Amino acid sequence: MKSARVPVPLLVPAVLGLVFLILPLVGLLARTPWATLFDRLGDPGVVTALRLSLLTSTLATVLCLVLGVPLAWLLARVTFPGRRLVRALITVPLVLPPVVGGIALLLALGRRGLVGQWLDATFGITLPFTTAAVVIAESFVALPFLVIAVEGALRGADSRYEEAAATLGSKRWTTFTHVTLPLVAPGIAAGAVLCWARALGEFGATITFAGNYPGVTQTMPLAVYQTMESGDLEGAVVLSLILLVVSVAILAGLRDRWLTAP
Amino acid sequence: MRFAVAAGLTAGMALAGCGGGKAGEPMASGSAVTGTITVFAAASLTESFTTIGRRFEVAHPGTTVTFNFAGSSALATQINEGAPADVFAAASPKNMQAVTDAGTPATFVKNQLVIVVAKGNPKGVAGLAGLTRPDLKVALCAEAVPCGAAARTAIEASGVKVTPVTLEQDVKAALSKVKLGEVDAALVYRTDAKASAADVDAVEFPESAKAINDYPIVVLKTAKNPAGARAFVDYVLSSEAATVLTGAGFQAP
Numbered sequence: 001m002k003s004a005r006v007p008v009p010l011l012v013p014a015v016l017g018l019v020f021l022i023l024p025l026v027g028l029l030a031r032t033p034w035a036t037l038f039d040r041l042g043d044p045g046v047v048t049a050l051r052l053s054l055l056t057s058t059l060a061t062v063l064c065l066v067l068g069v070p071l072a073w074l075l076a077r078v079t080f081p082g083r084r085l086v087r088a089l090i091t092v093p094l095v096l097p098p099v100v101g102g103i104a105l106l107l108a109l110g111r112r113g114l115v116g117q118w119l120d121a122t123f124g125i126t127l128p129f130t131t132a133a134v135v136i137a138e139s140f141v142a143l144p145f146l147v148i149a150v151e152g153a154l155r156g157a158d159s160r161y162e163e164a165a166a167t168l169g170s171k172r173w174t175t176f177t178h179v180t181l182p183l184v185a186p187g188i189a190a191g192a193v194l195c196w197a198r199a200l201g202e203f204g205a206t207i208t209f210a211g212n213y214p215g216v217t218q219t220m221p222l223a224v225y226q227t228m229e230s231g232d233l234e235g236a237v238v239l240s241l242i243l244l245v246v247s248v249a250i251l252a253g254l255r256d257r258w259l260t261a262p
Numbered sequence: 263m264r265f266a267v268a269a270g271l272t273a274g275m276a277l278a279g280c281g282g283g284k285a286g287e288p289m290a291s292g293s294a295v296t297g298t299i300t301v302f303a304a305a306s307l308t309e310s311f312t313t314i315g316r317r318f319e320v321a322h323p324g325t326t327v328t329f330n331f332a333g334s335s336a337l338a339t340q341i342n343e344g345a346p347a348d349v350f351a352a353a354s355p356k357n358m359q360a361v362t363d364a365g366t367p368a369t370f371v372k373n374q375l376v377i378v379v380a381k382g383n384p385k386g387v388a389g390l391a392g393l394t395r396p397d398l399k400v401a402l403c404a405e406a407v408p409c410g411a412a413a414r415t416a417i418e419a420s421g422v423k424v425t426p427v428t429l430e431q432d433v434k435a436a437l438s439k440v441k442l443g444e445v446d447a448a449l450v451y452r453t454d455a456k457a458s459a460a461d462v463d464a465v466e467f468p469e470s471a472k473a474i475n476d477y478p479i480v481v482l483k484t485a486k487n488p489a490g491a492r493a494f495v496d497y498v499l500s501s502e503a504a505t506v507l508t509g510a511g512f513q514a515p
Contacts (some may be wrong), residue, residue, distance in 0.1 A: 229335050
């Protein structure tokens with residue numbers, strides 16, 4: 001099998017696909033101003049945006065884990081009416097253009113939104129233009145990634161261990177914490193990494209729902225966009241490169257542990 | 263209004279169709295204006311240029327004017343990166359200078375900032391000094407875009423310190439934050455306030471006189487349709503277009 005020739009009709013599109021994915025990254029590297037790179041790296045604006053990006057995407061991942069793992073368990077282990085509909089609804093943010101997600105978040109959680117209005121009137125809390133809004137926007141787009149990954153892991157896990165625990169008198173909660181979680185831990189970790197990466201790259205929902213202000217809501221992708229818009233192409237390339245290096249480094253660091261494909 | 267525009271378009275298309283039918287006839291004069299003219303224009307020109315474009319199409323059968331409206335700085339970047347544009351109309355000379363292939367631009371209008379607030383001005387905003395109140399959320403344009411640069415000049419002239427909650431990428435985005443009710447006030451052009459008069463109120467402030475923007479327009483050297491581009495720019499500089507522009511709240515240059 002291994003020594004068999006790869007059919008050309010498969011090889012050509014496969015190589016083209018690879019080139020298509022890599023070429024833009026080569027373009028980015030080709031335009032990188034290596035001479036001034038280190039001066040720009042130390043720019044306080046860059047540091048601020050990078051710190052905010054790392055903070056918000058990590059918080060968003062924590063929020064997604066807290067909400068997403070139980071949701072995935074519910075979908076995988078409990079039969080209830082409308083389960084298929086719920087599963088379909090969870091994938092909506094996945095296919096929704098993020099900017100639409102941002103508008104939807106404004107209409108739900110904005111100062112005049114369905115829930116936002118009540119939040120403002122009752123607690124005096126307004127979410128837009130806060131760092132919390134960035135975390136919410138990132139979680140909204142990233143949560144489906146985690147739920148789908150964890151649900152897949154749960155469905156693939158051998159349910160006989162859970163059944164054995166139940167036979168031995170273990171309550172469902174104890175079974176979940178002592179049997180199910182350790183069993184699907186690699187799946188959860190893989191989902192969390194995907195979720196984090198998606199949150200780190202979030203742009204559309206963030207700029208629409210959270211606005212754009214350095215240090216508060218301007219994450220790296222927003223900083224890249226604004227730098228590009230202001231005509232500073234070189235600066236935008238440097239920021240993009242940082243984002244690329246950070247995401248690749250973290251994915252590579254975790255790959256061996258969590259994302260090993262057979 | 264909508265019907266009138268549609269009728270105008272239909273007439274234009276019908277005429278264009280006739281022109282096509284006469285293909286066998288002797289060539290029209292060499293300067294005949296036809297084809298698509300791609301116009302990159304500042305976001306604040308959205309309403310008036312859309313109207314002007316439709317009238318131009320009716321006046322020059324066989325032409326189609328397509329627009330790309332965005333912040334002037336974004337448009338300048340796009341043009342420098344090779345976006346196919348025939349005409350560039352910016353909201354400030356600074357963004358025009360950033361375009362390497364611009365010829366000699368002509369100033370066609372001026373525009374001035376106002377404070378826009380929700381209909382009825384529920385927070386009682388009276389002037390720039392009023393925007394410093396801590397209970398007030400303010401949106402400004404990012405400094406790279408002309409409305410942001412003008413806002414900064416005006417705010418500095420007034421000596422007050424305004425801390426915005428967001429820096430928007432073009433004037434329409436800042437305006438929409440007021441329309442949504444997410445901010446209480448924004449600095450936008452008088453023309454944007456006028457175009458959205460149904461949703462927002464405008465508060466004039468004296469310092470805006472120190473930050474009046476000149477709007478330059480130019481035929482780009484890289485234009486694919488230079489004859490069409492020239493004709494469109496001439497039309498924008500005509501008295502007919504001036505009526506549309508002043509009607510929208512622009513000032514004569």
